Amino acid sequence: MKDILAAIQSPDSTSEDFAALPLPESYRAITVHKDETEMFAGLTTRDKDPRKSIHLDEVPLPELGPGEALVAVMASSVNYNSVWTSIFEPLSTFGFLERYGRTSELAKRHDLPYHIIGSDLAGVVLRTGPGVNSWKPGDEVVAHCLSVELESSDGHNDTMLDPEQRIWGFETNFGGLAEIALVKSNQLMPKPDHLSWEEAAAPGLVNSTAYRQLVSRNGAGMKQGDNVLIWGASGGLGSYATQFALAGGANPICVVSSPQKADICRAMGAEAIIDRNAEGYKFWKDENTQDPKEWKRFGKRIRELTGGEDIDIVFEHPGRETFGASVFVTRKGGTITTCASTSGYMHQYDNRYLWMSLKRIIGSHFANYREAWEANRLIAKGKIHPTLSKVYSLEDTGQAAYDVHRNLHQGKVGVLCLAPEEGLGVRDQELRAKHLDSINRFRNI
Numbered sequence: 063m064k065d066i067l068a069a070i071q072s073p074d075s076t077s078e079d080f081a082a083l084p085l086p087e088s089y090r091a092i093t094v095h096k097d098e099t100e101m102f103a104g105l106t107t108r109d110k111d112p113r114k115s116i117h118l119d120e121v122p123l124p125e126l127g128p129g130e131a132l133v134a135v136m137a138s139s140v141n142y143n144s145v146w147t148s149i150f151e152p153l154s155t156f157g158f159l160e161r162y163g164r165t166s167e168l169a170k171r172h173d174l175p176y177h178i179i180g181s182d183l184a185g186v187v188l189r190t191g192p193g194v195n196s197w198k199p200g201d202e203v204v205a206h207c208l209s210v211e212l213e214s215s216d217g218h219n220d221t222m223l224d225p226e227q228r229i230w231g232f233e234t235n236f237g238g239l240a241e242i243a244l245v246k247s248n249q250l251m252p253k254p255d256h257l258s259w260e261e262a263a264a265p266g267l268v269n270s271t272a273y274r275q276l277v278s279r280n281g282a283g284m285k286q287g288d289n290v291l292i293w294g295a296s297g298g299l300g301s302y303a304t305q306f307a308l309a310g311g312a313n314p315i316c317v318v319s320s321p322q323k324a325d326i327c328r329a330m331g332a333e334a335i336i337d338r339n340a341e342g343y344k345f346w347k348d349e350n351t352q353d354p355k356e357w358k359r360f361g362k363r364i365r366e367l368t369g370g371e372d373i374d375i376v377f378e379h380p381g382r383e384t385f386g387a388s389v390f391v392t393r394k395g396g397t398i399t400t401c402a403s404t405s406g407y408m409h410q411y412d413n414r415y416l417w418m419s420l421k422r423i424i425g426s427h428f429a430n431y432r433e434a435w436e437a438n439r440l441i442a443k444g445k446i447h448p449t450l451s452k453v454y455s456l457e458d459t460g461q462a463a464y465d466v467h468r469n470l471h472q473g474k475v476g477v478l479c480l481a482p483e484e485g486l487g488v489r490d491q492e493l494r495a496k497h498l499d500s501i502n503r504f505r506n507i
């Protein structure tokens with residue numbers, strides 16, 4: 063591993079040098095263990111502690127198959143799906159690995175008693191399998207997390223619709239929170255030159271998801287002037303949705319839960335901000351009953367901020383706690399686009415407000431190959447910026463996941479894998495200098 067790192071850090075290394083490097087038999091990886099899936103039985107979601115279930119293990123290097131690449135991971139980031147995996151909710155992800163393992167001889171590799179998690183990476187290609195021509199050892203890359211087989215026509219227009227669609231590092235093994243990762247070569251994209259490894263590893267999953275959910279015609283198809291209500295506007299998804307709204311000439315109405323988060327949104331350029339904590343919205347009277355008066359109070363506040371207008375698009379992900387309010391505050395003919403249910407997946411809303419006002423609910427999940435590429439291109443061009451706040455070592459990934467689970471973080475939380483320190487890997491200082499303030503906006507707050 064030392065030789066791999068030395069090659070990555072040497073400006074003189076050639077592709078041939080990387081191809082000639084011997085691969086290690088094993089590497090360090092963040093895992094959860096199959097024999098621990100019941101360890102949190104009986105605890106509330108909040109009390110399930112990722113620090114207890116997340117391990118740093120030495121694991122064997124997987125065999126490289128056709129169309130695949132082994133990547134030396136310099137940095138990765140924590141996504142909420144790794145939180146779900148680590149608390150074994152809503153399901154243990156070992157069921158996904160077993161199911162995948164049944165699909166082919168090669169896929170059997172994924173069905174192991176440990177799950178190497180993580181759905182983002184920035185690093186360097188070490189080896190490519192048969193049939194890979196566009197990437198070679200030594201290429202500096204990021205990887206998106208869409209794993210598809212594309213053997214069915216269902217996914218040929220929109221790769222997210224493939225029946226064998228999986229999220230790498232969540233529904234597959236050999237994820238990015240490790241020193242080496244195994245990906246399909248179609249997941250690879252050029253690493254943005256002006257970013258460090260940990261900055262480049264931060265946007266991938268959430269930026270692509272926000273792009274499809276908000277911008278793409280497969281999602282809400284946002285246009286100039288739209289009023290976009292963004293829940294968790296300084297969080298993982300929200301910090302990119304806010305940037306897309308601003309860059310696309312829309313009007314973000316940012317919901318956050320502290321003055322500090324409100325300041326971050328203001329610094330991004332948003333003007334309409336609601337601190338849900340300070341304003342004390344209680345959309346539920348008790349566990350089974352919502353309070354439409356609170357939906358109205360929320361809608362009134364939005365009208366104050368927009369000069370009397372209602373919401374064209376709601377960027378939804380908190381789920382059960384907010385969904386009734388989201389449907390209510392959307393204008394006639396407007397769209398609620400949802401990709402998650404952090405606070406509970408059994409939603410309740412008053413359907414009269416949906417059908418009588420011709421609103422639409424759109425389900426959105428990650429991004430297809432093309433959307434992921436387009437989202438990465440915007441990062442590479444400096445149009446959208448990483449929202450990296452804090453960076454942890456691989457050893458401290460459990461704490462990083464705990465922070466995200468407990469909503470103690472801002473934007474994205476990074477993890478150094480092979481990178482010995484922060485700030486390495488920048489190849490275009492000129493572009494970086496142009497955007498330095500934006501790149502650092504979320505750092506150390």
Ligand SMILES: C/C=C/C(=O)SCCNC(=O)CCNC(=O)[C@H](O)C(C)(C)COP(=O)(O)OP(=O)(O)OC[C@H]1O[C@@H](n2cnc3c(N)ncnc32)[C@H](O)[C@@H]1OP(=O)(O)O
Nearest residue numbers: 142143146151152153181207229267271401402403427428
């Ligand atoms: C990029 C990052 C993303 C995120 O962070 S997302 C957040 C994290 N992700 C999650 O929380 C989602 C985790 N996944 C799940 O909870 C589950 O994964 C799903 C609920 C999405 C699906 O559940 P499942 O059990 O995997 O699949 P089924 O489709 O509910 O059940 C399979 C059985 O149900 C049958 N079935 C499916 N559709 C129908 C139908 N329309 N009519 C009749 N049967 C149906 C199938 O055939 C099969 O059957 P047979 O068990 O016998 O093989």
Ligand SMILES: NC(=O)C1=CN([C@@H]2O[C@H](COP(=O)(O)OP(=O)(O)OC[C@H]3O[C@@H](n4cnc5c(N)ncnc54)[C@H](OP(=O)(O)O)[C@@H]3O)[C@@H](O)[C@H]2O)C=CC1
Nearest residue numbers: 142271294297298299318319380383401402404405427428
């Ligand atoms: N389907 C897909 O492709 C994807 C789904 N996801 C899912 O989306 C969800 C959010 O992910 P991500 O943005 O990375 O997570 P983060 O935790 O980084 O951000 C979410 C933000 O939502 C806000 N929030 C959380 N709970 C509530 C609540 N009950 N009511 C209102 N606001 C709330 C918080 O902001 P504040 O406290 O400031 O209001 C929080 O910071 C997760 O469940 C994740 O699994 C994520 C990416 C892709």
